[in-house]
Amino acid sequence: MTDQRVVVxxxxxxxxxxATAASWLARGATVHGWDLSEHQPDPAPSGAPGRWVPHxxxxxxxxAIVEAMAAVIASDGRVDVLVTSAAVGFPEPFAEISADSWNRVLRINVTGTMLCIREALPGMVERGSGCVVVISSIAGRTKSVANGAHYTVSKYGLIGLTRHLAAELAGTGVRINCVAPGPTNSPILTANATDDELQSIIDRTPLRRIAEPEDVASVVLFAADDRARHVHGAVLDVNGGLY
Structure with missing residues (x-):
């Protein structure tokens, strides 16, 4: 049975x-992918039954967020699942962080997430169903292993946002959870860490490797699945035991 949900x-x-988009497409979902990239290649595995709609x-x-969410709803009538994965980070020492850099990280990582959720929630609440999965980080549990204080603060903020909304959404039928990946083989880490730093991270991780994006995607799908129907306001760590 294919997954008929509409996912942003x-x-x-x-x-x-x-990786999360590819996993949902493999299940048959309609996936609206949002990114700054001008050209998003279809991430669907070969023969996947899902439908890919890049924005x-x-x-x-x-x-841009308001218009994009309106376009999704005009196209498919609803949003069943929202995953907020967009983020930026920079490896700047605290004393070198400018106000512009600080504000950019908070604007994209925290305010952008808030606005996406704000635009998706009314339809979910009206239907009495839906899931939001917020991507935080191990930085929101301790501190960033590769990025600066502004990134760490933003990821703590996403955990706080998740827990606040879990209480505010009580009784609506809408669930929200947060996934906190550890170091992951993705551009936000590999662009900001040297080979020696990556090896040091691996050496300190009990499972002796950094995560692949698919490792995190599987937990994101679980958080939005009926198997997790009693999981709400949780922070799910995907960090190989690194704390």
Whole structure:
């Protein structure tokens, strides 16, 4: 039986977002992929029954988010699942973080996530069903292993947002959970860590490897699945035992 849900995934052109899109397409879902990339290749595995609909969306732009969500609803009538994976991070020491850099990270990682959720929730609440999965990070549990303080603060904020909304959505039938990946083989890590730093991370991780995006995607799908119907306001760690 194929999954007939309509899924919106931000940051869908690479890393965790792309792997999550591929996993849902393999199940038969309609996946609207949002990313700044001009050209998003179809991430569906060969023969996947799902439908891929790419959108160029800047999640740092409120108007772009509002228009994109309206386009999804006009096309498919609803959003069943929202996964907020879009994020930026920079390996700047605290003393070198400018106000512009700080604001950019918070605008995309936190405010962008908030706006995406805000636009998706009314339809979910009206139907009495739906799932939101927020992608935080091990940085929201301890500190970032490769990015600066602004990234760490943003990821703590996403955990707080998830827990607040879990309480505010009580009785609506809508669930929200947070997935907190550890170091993952994705551009936000590999672009900001040297080979020696990556090896150090591997050496400190009990499972002795960093995650692949598919490792995280499988937990994202679980969080939105009926198997997790009593999981709400949770933070699900996917970090190989690294704390």
């Amino acid at each position: 995934i931000t940051g869908s052109a690479s890393g965790i977002g792309q 160029r969306v800047d999640v740092g732009d409120e108007t």
